[in-house]
Amino acid sequence: MSRYLLGRAGQAVLAIFLALTVVFFLVRITGDPVILFLPQDVQPKDIVYFRHLLGFDRPVWQQYLSFLGGAVHGDFGRSLRYRTPALSLVVSRLPATFQLAATSLAMVACAAVPVGIASAARRGTFVDNIGIAATAAGQAVPGFWLGLMLIWVFGVWLRWLPVAGYGGWTHFVLPSLTLTAFYAAQIARITRSSVLDALGQDYVRTARAKGIHERGVLARHVLKNAAIPIVTVFGLNAGQLLGGAVVTETIFAWPGIGQYILNALRGRDFPVVMVGVFLTSAIYILVNFLVDLSYVWLNPQVRYG
Amino acid sequence: MAESARWLVPRTGALRRGGRGLPGLWRSRTGTLGVAIVAVAVLCAALAPVLAPYNPTAAQFSTTLRPPSAAHPFGTDQLGRDVLSRVIFGARISLLVGGVTVLISGFVGCALGMLSGYLGGWLDAAVMRLADVQLSFPFILLALTINAVIGAGLQTIMLSLVVAGWPLYVRVVRGEILALRHREYVQAAIATGARNGRVMWQHVLPNVATPIIVVSTLQVSQFIIAEATISFLGFGIQPPTAAWGGMVSDGRNYIFFAWWLTAFPGAALALTALGVNLTGDWLRDTLDPRLRT
Numbered sequence: 001m002s003r004y005l006l007g008r009a010g011q012a013v014l015a016i017f018l019a020l021t022v023v024f025f026l027v028r029i030t031g032d033p034v035i036l037f038l039p040q041d042v043q044p045k046d047i048v049y050f051r052h053l054l055g056f057d058r059p060v061w062q063q064y065l066s067f068l069g070g071a072v073h074g075d076f077g078r079s080l081r082y083r084t085p086a087l088s089l090v091v092s093r094l095p096a097t098f099q100l101a102a103t104s105l106a107m108v109a110c111a112a113v114p115v116g117i118a119s120a121a122r123r124g125t126f127v128d129n130i131g132i133a134a135t136a137a138g139q140a141v142p143g144f145w146l147g148l149m150l151i152w153v154f155g156v157w158l159r160w161l162p163v164a165g166y167g168g169w170t171h172f173v174l175p176s177l178t179l180t181a182f183y184a185a186q187i188a189r190i191t192r193s194s195v196l197d198a199l200g201q202d203y204v205r206t207a208r209a210k211g212i213h214e215r216g217v218l219a220r221h222v223l224k225n226a227a228i229p230i231v232t233v234f235g236l237n238a239g240q241l242l243g244g245a246v247v248t249e250t251i252f253a254w255p256g257i258g259q260y261i262l263n264a265l266r267g268r269d270f271p272v273v274m275v276g277v278f279l280t281s282a283i284y285i286l287v288n289f290l291v292d293l294s295y296v297w298l299n300p301q302v303r304y305g
Numbered sequence: 306m307a308e309s310a311r312w313l314v315p316r317t318g319a320l321r322r323g324g325r326g327l328p329g330l331w332r333s334r335t336g337t338l339g340v341a342i343v344a345v346a347v348l349c350a351a352l353a354p355v356l357a358p359y360n361p362t363a364a365q366f367s368t369t370l371r372p373p374s375a376a377h378p379f380g381t382d383q384l385g386r387d388v389l390s391r392v393i394f395g396a397r398i399s400l401l402v403g404g405v406t407v408l409i410s411g412f413v414g415c416a417l418g419m420l421s422g423y424l425g426g427w428l429d430a431a432v433m434r435l436a437d438v439q440l441s442f443p444f445i446l447l448a449l450t451i452n453a454v455i456g457a458g459l460q461t462i463m464l465s466l467v468v469a470g471w472p473l474y475v476r477v478v479r480g481e482i483l484a485l486r487h488r489e490y491v492q493a494a495i496a497t498g499a500r501n502g503r504v505m506w507q508h509v510l511p512n513v514a515t516p517i518i519v520v521s522t523l524q525v526s527q528f529i530i531a532e533a534t535i536s537f538l539g540f541g542i543q544p545p546t547a548a549w550g551g552m553v554s555d556g557r558n559y560i561f562f563a564w565w566l567t568a569f570p571g572a573a574l575a576l577t578a579l580g581v582n583l584t585g586d587w588l589r590d591t592l593d594p595r596l597r598t
Contacts, residue, residue: 011437015437015441016441019441019442026451132335134491136579137579139582140526140575140576140578140579141575142571142574142578143533143534144537144538144553145553145567145572145574145575148553149568152567215320243443246446246538247537250538251557261446265446265449265453283442284441284443288441299542
């Protein structure tokens with residue numbers, strides 16, 4: 001087990017290192033952002049001085065090495081725009097993202113899993129058809145459009161809910177609905193197919209033959225066996241959501257990490273972008289690692305040697 | 306993680322199991338619907354100049370922000386352009402991006418996946434690590450970074466989608482090849498002295514074709530939505546070109562009093578994606594029932 005953990009940790013560090021490296025060089029291809037941060041009537045010698053001050057006059061490989069040196073110690077430099085440490089700026093945006101992700105994931109789990117099970121248990125019936133149609137629609141509707149349509153219906157037309165911003169529970173409804181629709185459709189489809197798969201197994205026939213009624217068969221024999229694919233995809237979704245929902249946060253002016261990274265990208269605030277890359281990939285890798293560990297509990301046959 | 310690639314492919318179980326080939330299509334209602342929607346979208350893209358009642362980029366300042374009417378069934382936008390005409394022309398960008406990028410990323414991913422799965426060794430390790438990095442980095446952020454760096458535009462957006470899309474194929478193809486490599490007919494081909502290239506082309510590729518076709522179809526809709534999302538965020542197709550994502554982005558500024566600017570292009574986008582997905586589901590059920598459960 002410890003060898004497995006060590007291997008996984010090594011893979012994670014390598015993946016994060018490669019992601020940081022790729023993005024570091026990618027954002028520097030088009031030159032430095034110094035001009036963007038200076039007034040229009042600036043003197044050329046001031047540009048040179050400012051560039052020197054920020055270290056952009058050094059060769060790229062030197063910049064890269066000093067970036068890596070700092071990053072190892074958790075120092076990603078200061079935001080070019082706000083002049084404060086980039087890491088704490090981005091971390092301060094995490095709570096809003098986590099709250100939105102948790103609400104959405106809870107809604108996904110509560111909505112999608114029952115729909116998927118009902119759909120599979122009543123395969124070919126009216127219930128199943130409704131489920132299939134709803135999930136097909138949910139996967140086809142683009143998030144940014146759904147968000148805007150929800151704003152229009154509930155915010156502009158009915159005036160029931162705030163159109164954007166961060167605050168009380170009413171502010172959570174529209175953004176989390178927007179996120180839930182897509183992920184719930186995906187989870188419902190996977191639940192349906194893996195429950196169908198489990199229903200066809202011999203142990204289900206045995207359980208039925210023993211006289212256990214259908215609800216008991218579903219609850220005790222089918223669900224746990226169908227859980228691994230569901231948990232896997234749920235984990236992938238959680239990893240994405242906790243790393244910031246760029247589009248939804250932007251539409252609803254949600255003060256989360258996704259919107260912040262997008263703005264940093266627009267404003268060429270390199271240190272903030274790097275922190276964003278680091279945090280989103282680290283969260284994604286961590287969540288997927290937890291998912292892999294959960295297999296041991298879900299299926300005792302899984303062993304990590 | 307590697308095993309999970311299969312589950313990532315969205316799926317609906319087919320109620321009716323179609324026969325092989327086209328005849329099965331008419332037995333599957335959802336498949337028929339999907340193919341019909343895709344056909345309409347392709348027709349719109351191909352015959353846009355004939356079908357569109359107005360010039361999609363010509364401003365007409367005497368009729369700005371008019372609600373849907375007989376003259377303008379989808380209304381007009383802030384520059385007085387006919388929304389219906391722009392929606393019809395928008396199909397061109399979406400289908401072009403969806404189709405071409407899937408072909409390229411599919412080609413790159415399949416080639417890497419075959420080499421990786423067949424040759425193994427350091428190449429396999431390198432390709433798989435690269436795919437892992439790719440997957441651990443949010444797709445939309447990567448695409449946005451590339452577009453922010455190289456400059457927004459059609460080519461950039463397609464490049465960023467190719468960069469984001471190849472790992473899926475690597476995983477699918479590599480998995481299939483690892484399973485196929487030890488089959489008797491492959492071993493027999495190797496034993497008779499066939500070279501690597503011939504074994505892959507003649508004996509392995511035909512057996513991987515079906516999952517590739519199924520995965521590609523479903524990726525077309527993901528790419529169409531991704532392009533629209535990137536354009537929506539302002540990093541993609543630039544005005545005045547009519548593209549659905551950009552139209553929704555423009556409409557966002559007027560959502561308080563001109564809903565039609567947002568509603569129609571977005572609906573066209575969702576409908577096209579739905580059509581492609583239904584077609585993909587039908588293809589999967591017909592060609593490869595194995596992928597279903």
